[in-house]
Amino acid sequence: MTDSSTHTTQDKSTKRGRPPAQARLAAILDRLNQGGSVSVAEFAQEFGVSDMTVRRDLAELEGKGLLERVHGGAVSLQHGPLTVIDDVEPVFEARRRLNSDAKSRIAQAAVRLIADHQTLAFDLGTTVLAGARALISSEPAPGLRIFTNSLRVAQLTAAASVQTYVPGGLIQPGEMSVTGQAAVENFTRYYFDAALIGASGLTPDGVFDYSPEEAAMKSVYIQRSSCRILMIDSSKFRRISTVRVADLAQISIMVTDAAPPPELAQALEEANVSILIA
Structure with missing residues (x-):
């Protein structure tokens, strides 16, 4: 029963093309760790979910002390520069x-x-x-x-x-x-x-x-x-x-x-x- 239920949930997720919540949370933290910010609208489009879903993800991560929500998205909690960009400019x-x-x-x-x-x-x-x-x-x-x-x-x-x-x-x-x-x-x-x-x-x-x-x-x-x-x-x-x-x-x-x-x-x-x- 458990295996069947798990497969059914995964199949539905695959059909919708939407990654599970943990994958979204990991992607959000990865973006922040790279020195970027998170935009609610862009992440919602990227993952095929609603803006409200992304906001709930951000609220969950903020509650764990992993980011800081700002208007329209989130930034890292770290104070000061997120990163020192090296001397080589991206193409x-x-x-x-x-x-x-x-x-x-x-x-x-x-x-x-x-x-x-x-x-x-x-x-x-x-x-x-x-x-x-x-x-x-x-x-x-x-x-x-x-x-x-x-x-x-x-x-x-x-x-x-x-x-x-x-x-x-x-x-x-x-x-x-x-x-x-x-x-x-x-x-x-x-x-x-x-x-x-x-x-x-x-x-x-x-x-x-x-x-x-x-x-x-x-x-x-x-x-x-x-x-x-x-x-x-x-x-x-x-x-x-x-x-x-x-x-x-x-x-x-x-x-x-x-x-x-x-x-x-x-x-x-x-x-x-x-x-x-x-």
């Missing part, structure tokens, strides 16, 4: 696929913020590239000018007949970016209404990124823009990387997909950073 395509739904929502929200601006700077990264796609889809206003050291962004905006400027300098093939002293000096001459900035990590100590060369261009955008919009998904919270790009106080608005953990939220509030959750 672009792998980053593009990671948290793609969250990045799309962030992009749509960021584009609404810049609807009335005429001179925009676009940084590097997959979330900023998603912002460029969202901008083109929104039928940008005539007279818009884009400044970017991302050749991927430049290709999109130029193909949509948006006036696009790129600096001279050294092309980094993996990121398809233009970097170097010549690029920095070129864009230092300009001022921008707003800049869309990407990053690999965010802690109470500031904004972080992998490459010193690319960080130098981020600094130009931050220094020369009236409004600095940080586009960052919640998997980057409490993470640091090679280069500290900016203080929190240098960011005007952070657009993200989930509420930051308490100590980071407090630091952002003290730095007068507005938070927009997409």
Whole structure:
């Protein structure tokens, strides 16, 4: 009787294509242990279960002291940086696929913020590239000018007949970016209404990124823009990387997909950073 009942339960689970609860719990903890965050909506879609089921899973793990629930998902309970990212940046395509739904929502929200601006700077990264796609889809206003050291962004905006400027300098093939002293000096001459900035990590100590060369261009955008919009998904919270790009106080608005953990939220509030959750 017991074996028959067990097989029946397993068969039903297999037919539905839904992993059992213990498998879901293990997957959630594995994601957090890798330094990421958990999104209720994304996990529900991935496992083919309801949002309520995922919330119950998170509540169970929180009750065991294994994670901290935040708006729309959960983060690790560990205080301080979840991990120190090494010097090797993941390849672009792998980053593009990671948290793609969250990045799309962030992009749509960021584009609404810049609807009335005429001179925009676009940084590097997959979330900023998603912002460029969202901008083109929104039928940008005539007279818009884009400044970017991302050749991927430049290709999109130029193909949509948006006036696009790129600096001279050294092309980094993996990121398809233009970097170097010549690029920095070129864009230092300009001022921008707003800049869309990407990053690999965010802690109470500031904004972080992998490459010193690319960080130098981020600094130009931050220094020369009236409004600095940080586009960052919640998997980057409490993470640091090679280069500290900016203080929190240098960011005007952070657009993200989930509420930051308490100590980071407090630091952002003290730095007068507005938070927009997409």
